[in-house]
Amino acid sequence: MSGANSEVATHWWRDAVIYQIYPRSWADADGDGVGDLPGITARLDHLAALGVDALWISPFYTSPQNDAGYDVADYRDVDPLFGTLADADALLDKAHRLGLRVIVDLVPNHSSSEHAWFQAALASPPGSPERARYLFRDGRGERGDEPPNNWQSLFGGPAWERIIEADGTPGQWYLHLFDVSQPDFDWSNPEVGDEMESVIRFWLDRGVDGFRIDVAHGLVKAAGLPDEDHSLDRHLSRTDLMPMWDRDEVHDVYRRWRNVVEEYDGDRVLVGEAWVTPAERLARYVRADELHQTFNFDYLMTPWLAPDQRAAITASLAATASVGAPTTWVLSNHDVVRHATRLGYPQRPGPVSAPGIGAADPQPDRLLGVRRARAATMVMLALPGSAYLYQGEELGLPDATELPDEARQDPTFARTGGRELGRDGCRVPIPWEGASPGCGFGPSASTWLPQPKVYAELAVDRQQGAADSTLELYRALLALRHDWSLGQGVLSWPEELADDAEVLRFTVTTPRGAVAVLANVGSDGVRIPNAARVLASSAELGQDGTVPRDVTVWLSND
Ligand code: GLC
Numbered sequence: 075m076s077g078a079n080s081e082v083a084t085h086w087w088r089d090a091v092i093y094q095i096y097p098r099s100w101a102d103a104d105g106d107g108v109g110d111l112p113g114i115t116a117r118l119d120h121l122a123a124l125g126v127d128a129l130w131i132s133p134f135y136t137s138p139q140n141d142a143g144y145d146v147a148d149y150r151d152v153d154p155l156f157g158t159l160a161d162a163d164a165l166l167d168k169a170h171r172l173g174l175r176v177i178v179d180l181v182p183n184h185s186s187s188e189h190a191w192f193q194a195a196l197a198s199p200p201g202s203p204e205r206a207r208y209l210f211r212d213g214r215g216e217r218g219d220e221p222p223n224n225w226q227s228l229f230g231g232p233a234w235e236r237i238i239e240a241d242g243t244p245g246q247w248y249l250h251l252f253d254v255s256q257p258d259f260d261w262s263n264p265e266v267g268d269e270m271e272s273v274i275r276f277w278l279d280r281g282v283d284g285f286r287i288d289v290a291h292g293l294v295k296a297a298g299l300p301d302e303d304h305s306l307d308r309h310l311s312r313t314d315l316m317p318m319w320d321r322d323e324v325h326d327v328y329r330r331w332r333n334v335v336e337e338y339d340g341d342r343v344l345v346g347e348a349w350v351t352p353a354e355r356l357a358r359y360v361r362a363d364e365l366h367q368t369f370n371f372d373y374l375m376t377p378w379l380a381p382d383q384r385a386a387i388t389a390s391l392a393a394t395a396s397v398g399a400p401t402t403w404v405l406s407n408h409d410v411v412r413h414a415t416r417l418g419y420p421q422r423p424g425p426v427s428a429p430g431i432g433a434a435d436p437q438p439d440r441l442l443g444v445r446r447a448r449a450a451t452m453v454m455l456a457l458p459g460s461a462y463l464y465q466g467e468e469l470g471l472p473d474a475t476e477l478p479d480e481a482r483q484d485p486t487f488a489r490t491g492g493r494e495l496g497r498d499g500c501r502v503p504i505p506w507e508g509a510s511p512g513c514g515f516g517p518s519a520s521t522w523l524p525q526p527k528v529y530a531e532l533a534v535d536r537q538q539g540a541a542d543s544t545l546e547l548y549r550a551l552l553a554l555r556h557d558w559s560l561g562q563g564v565l566s567w568p569e570e571l572a573d574d575a576e577v578l579r580f581t582v583t584t585p586r587g588a589v590a591v592l593a594n595v596g597s598d599g600v601r602i603p604n605a606a607r608v609l610a611s612s613a614e615l616g617q618d619g620t621v622p623r624d625v626t627v628w629l630s631n632d
Contacts, residue, residue, distance in 0.1 A: 124548060559586050601621075
């Protein structure tokens with residue numbers, strides 16, 4: 075093994091497969107229709123059998139649940155909906171006994187409006203130290219009745235809310251980039267940084283293995299909170315041109331946190347959710363003294379087309395290599411339409427935007443979606459670096475694309491007057507047992523979002539041991555990935571197929587040997603090179619042994 079590889083092998087996170095649990099929707103122990111920590115603990119064997127290295131759990135802290143827990147009222151406690159601190163300890167303990175690391179979510183950009191600090195700010199006068207922890211400003215216009223600037227909330231409507239002062243008169247405004255109940259902290263106030271460091275230490279002391287950092291690119295805002303230039307595309311252009319994202323000062327926060335986690339043993343990690351473009355700007359978050367990883371959303375938004383896939387993979391590897399960090403890969407999470415559904419639509423060049431889908435929208439081709447999803451997953455799991463899985467993708471679950479409006483709970487739906495359907499479709503409770511009420515999500519039939527009919531046939535117990543099931547495919551792939559150390563490999567593109575419009579082909583070379591990956595993204599059958607042994611295939615090969623359209627194979631010549 076070369077020097078570089080032994081360095082790589084010492085850090086578990088560099089090639090880890092990390093499974094995201096959305097706690098509301100994974101497993102319900104108490105029968106209230108919402109998942110909880112004891113539910114997770116009881117089902118951890120599923121993850122050990124799947125073969126992942128770690129789990130990341132979305133927020134389970136005290137919260138009014140206006141944004142499904144991303145609105146935190148107490149960072150040091152567990153919401154009764156999910157259990158108790160003792161339940162969190164029990165979860166950590168069992169996961170560690172099973173050899174699984176646990177990453178928790180940290181929401182440092184904003185708190186809930188029910189947080190004690192925000193309540194104190196409301197009760198205190200303008201200019202007070204209590205107000206200075208958030209972004210309170212006077213309004214514009216003669217009577218101060220216009221928002222302080224033109225920023226828009228990501229959930230729709232203005233990003234400012236006017237408060238009623240203690241004397242009953244309309245007063246200052248506060249910034250909320252997300253829901254009105256999620257006031258943004260003022261990170262230029264040192265008190266905020268000190269408090270968040272103390273929260274980090276609280277959970278590190280309890281034994282967590284790291285943090286996923288929510289809205290990591292948003293903490294620091296441009297001085298003076300200038301108007302945004304709305305002629306720029308909010309999501310897809312250079313995020314650093316916008317006054318609320320990707321400010322240079324945010325990197326000081328991550329240098330400080332890196333020092334904190336390094337005081338602890340056990341190689342704990344910081345993973346940033348930073349919707350930053352271009353990739354070179356994103357790479358700055360994973361410089362050696364900052365975060366360990368960021369999610370690769372450019373890859374997630376890449377259509378299932380060979381040139382786009384090739385370009386995204388190449389650019390991702392180059393960007394992180396420039397700072398010596400591992401690349402990460404992700405296809406689904408709790409904020410986007412699941413890849414089994416996204417890929418059930420015609421694919422067009424350019425970044426995919428994946429807003430929620432409703433009954434009135436064109437419906438995806440479910441079987442095509444899952445076929446391509448399996449093929450895309452086989453590309454992802456062969457790539458060097460670390461991979462993130464979202465709960466239920468190992469079952470090939472589609473989004474719920476026909477949810478009735480009255481079932482929708484994402485604040486985006488209400489804040490946009492239903493124009494944006496929001497993210498409920500990918501958050502539907504997991505089916506564990508096909509024949510049980512609520513598909514065995516919990517001891518009652520109740521599930522906080524209704525499950526589509528097809529979830530019963532995709533339940534864990536229906537797929538377990540079934541040779542062609544998506545669950546068994548994931549297990550086999552994760553075992554092979556581990557045996558071949560694919561996450562530690564080096565990727566190369568064979569010259570003869572470098573520009574092929576329909577076939578994606580690359581080789582990953584590892585200390586154990588070489589695995590060739592061949593994905594047929596658009597042509598009629600692709601011949602497998604002579605002498606190659608098929609290690610895995612995302613679907614049955616053609617009768618003539620060729621790789622059919624929308625199928626990926628892993629090949630070995632050894
Ligand atoms: C992140 C979370 C998302 C949440 C938002 C506000 O983007 O992933 O679910 O709504 O932050 O906290």
